[in-house]
Amino acid sequence: MPGINYEDFLDLDYEPRDSELVCTFAVDPASDMDMTDAAGRVASESSNGTWAELQAEGSITDLSATACAIDDGRITVAYPDALFEDGNMAQVLSCIAGNIMGMKAVERIRLLDCDWPEPLATTFPGPQFGTSVREEIFDAGDRPITATVPKPKVGLSTDQHAQIGYEAWTGGLDLLKDDENLTDQDFNPFADRLTESLAQRDRAEDETGEKKSYLVNVTADTRRMLERVDMVAEHGGEYVMVDVVTCGWSAVQRVRERCDEHGLAIHAHRAMHAAFDRIPDHGVSMRVLAQVSRLCGADQLHTGTADLGKLENEDTAGINEWLYTDLHGLNDVLPVASGGLHPGLVPELIDRVGTNVCVQAGGGVHGHPDGTHAGAKALRAAVDAAAAGEDIEAKADEVPELATAIEKWGTETPR
Numbered sequence: 001m002p003g004i005n006y007e008d009f010l011d012l013d014y015e016p017r018d019s020e021l022v023c024t025f026a027v028d029p030a031s032d033m034d035m036t037d038a039a040g041r042v043a044s045e046s047s048n049g050t051w052a053e054l055q056a057e058g059s060i061t062d063l064s065a066t067a068c069a070i071d072d073g074r075i076t077v078a079y080p081d082a083l084f085e086d087g088n089m090a091q092v093l094s095c096i097a098g099n100i101m102g103m104k105a106v107e108r109i110r111l112l113d114c115d116w117p118e119p120l121a122t123t124f125p126g127p128q129f130g131t132s133v134r135e136e137i138f139d140a141g142d143r144p145i146t147a148t149v150p151k152p153k154v155g156l157s158t159d160q161h162a163q164i165g166y167e168a169w170t171g172g173l174d175l176l177k178d179d180e181n182l183t184d185q186d187f188n189p190f191a192d193r194l195t196e197s198l199a200q201r202d203r204a205e206d207e208t209g210e211k212k213s214y215l216v217n218v219t220a221d222t223r224r225m226l227e228r229v230d231m232v233a234e235h236g237g238e239y240v241m242v243d244v245v246t247c248g249w250s251a252v253q254r255v256r257e258r259c260d261e262h263g264l265a266i267h268a269h270r271a272m273h274a275a276f277d278r279i280p281d282h283g284v285s286m287r288v289l290a291q292v293s294r295l296c297g298a299d300q301l302h303t304g305t306a307d308l309g310k311l312e313n314e315d316t317a318g319i320n321e322w323l324y325t326d327l328h329g330l331n332d333v334l335p336v337a338s339g340g341l342h343p344g345l346v347p348e349l350i351d352r353v354g355t356n357v358c359v360q361a362g363g364g365v366h367g368h369p370d371g372t373h374a375g376a377k378a379l380r381a382a383v384d385a386a387a388a389g390e391d392i393e394a395k396a397d398e399v400p401e402l403a404t405a406i407e408k409w410g411t412e413t414p415r
């Protein structure tokens with residue numbers, strides 16, 4: 001019986017089939033390995049091989065991946081469709097971003113990009129709404145939608161939180177968003193926050209005549225998340241917010257299923273993504289995390305601020321472009337720019353990422369010298385001006401709250 005070795009997973013003449021998942025990795029081989037050794041081992045360990053020569057009968061190699069290109073520190077691996085279970089993101093990631101991340105045959109390895117084939121991609125639901133939320137929920141026309149996150153992140157009472165929502169909404173913002181670490185703590189319980197914030201939303205809608213909405217953080221174990229999703233639907237919300245990386249993709253898939261029953265959109269916060277993608281030559285890129293978020297059904301996703309905010313960013317504009325492109329008929333995703341933004345940064349942000357986004361600021365609204373309502377007016381005025389191609393300095397002559405924000409923060413990128 002012929003044995004199967006890691007060399008059998010390398011074929012540099014191989015052309016991937018349309019049905020195969022094709023992944024690109026940056027690889028730094030271990031000091032005693034060359035690139036071909038490392039490439040064969042990556043394809044082997046991430047599909048159906050191991051360190052030892054195996055004796056196996058039948059069509060085992062039908063499930064083997066093939067390392068089919070090596071170029072300038074990068075390898076391409078093609079994975080046969082039969083290797084994957086339909087609609088099971090945990091299983092897919094256990095293959096393509098599993099043991100290989102820690103194997104000694106490589107010093108460093110980063111999953112950079114995936115080309116998702118139709119047979120696998122269409123076993124996932126994708127977003128229910130995607131960028132259409134701008135039009136369908138908010139009738140926003142050509143401008144980005146806007147959001148704010150009450151600060152301090154945690155510690156505000158329910159009354160304070162809902163009051164901040166009212167001030168932000170009436171100041172002109174579209175969305176109130178819970179912060180990533182606010183869920184159901186004693187100082188601000190989920191059920192009370194949901195009902196009080198939605199009551200203030202209704203009041204703000206009546207006063208402004210504009211549609212307003214609330215991104216309430218349902219993140220928890222899956223059972224509690226689903227209960228919270230049901231509560232949001234029962235009380236007339238349009239969205240839930242989920243910390244997609246910390247709660248895990250299987251849980252996101254269940255939330256997507258339940259949101260479909262209620263017609264709710266999902267706002268995905270990416271807290272902890274940097275544990276996977278911040279070291280440039282190791283881990284899983286934000287690009288791939290964004291792809292996974294889209295497949296699992298996030299309608300909106302934080303993708304950074306194109307280097308203008310307080311957090312490190314990986315290719316925000318390129319990732320956003322991918323989120324808009326066709327993916328075998330699955331809906332697109334609305335990118336959310338967030339993390340250290342303020343009104344003075346908005347023109348440059350829109351120049352870098354365009355208007356088909358959500359512009360979100362916490363400190364850049366609530367840190368306004370005249371408070372949240374003034375901060376919201378300043379952010380909305382900056383977004384309206386930038387989206388219309390108008391100079392925000394000129395807009396500041398008409399909107400004093402914007403003038404105050406520009407005077408305070410200028411165009412500085414915070415740290």
Ligand SMILES: O=C(O)[C@H](O)COP(=O)(O)O
Nearest residue numbers: 149338339340361362363
């Ligand atoms: O969740 C977020 O995106 C942040 O809380 C935004 O906060 P910041 O604008 O104060 O950085």
Ligand SMILES: [Mg+2]
Nearest residue numbers: 149153179180
């Ligand atoms: Mg936050």
